[in-house]
Amino acid sequence: MAGRLKQAGLKVTAPRIAALGALAGPGHRTAEAVFSAVTSELPKTSLQAVYGVLAALVDAGLARKIDPAGSPALYETRVGDNHHHRICLNCHAVEDVDCAVGESPCLTPSNMDGFAVQLAEVTFWGTCAACQAASTAAASA
């Protein structure tokens, strides 16, 4: 983790290492979740400090922040691959969706007036398979 911070040009600090560790692996985590992971190692860290650390990680390109409408912001370390997200309106599960054509940007807008697109970020809202199965089960009960 320290090496990744250095590579990204960030000063190596214990809270930054702990936050990167908390974000490692697949999935998306709220600032609160990162905060509780960081404070289990560094009990004196404040939530405010964790927000600062997360902002620094995002600025340095080590983490990505997604801001689903109506939910707390989520952070992940899967960066730079132009992937999208699907979010269940019922249970709020957030899953990664790979880029539609495998390279950035994967969407061609119909009217961009010469605008050069570098990134397309899509959020698919709907109902996850588990919630659909649950509601089918409830309806037939």
Ligand SMILES: [Zn+2]
């Ligand atoms: Zn669901």
Ligand SMILES: [Zn+2]
């Ligand atoms: Zn993601």
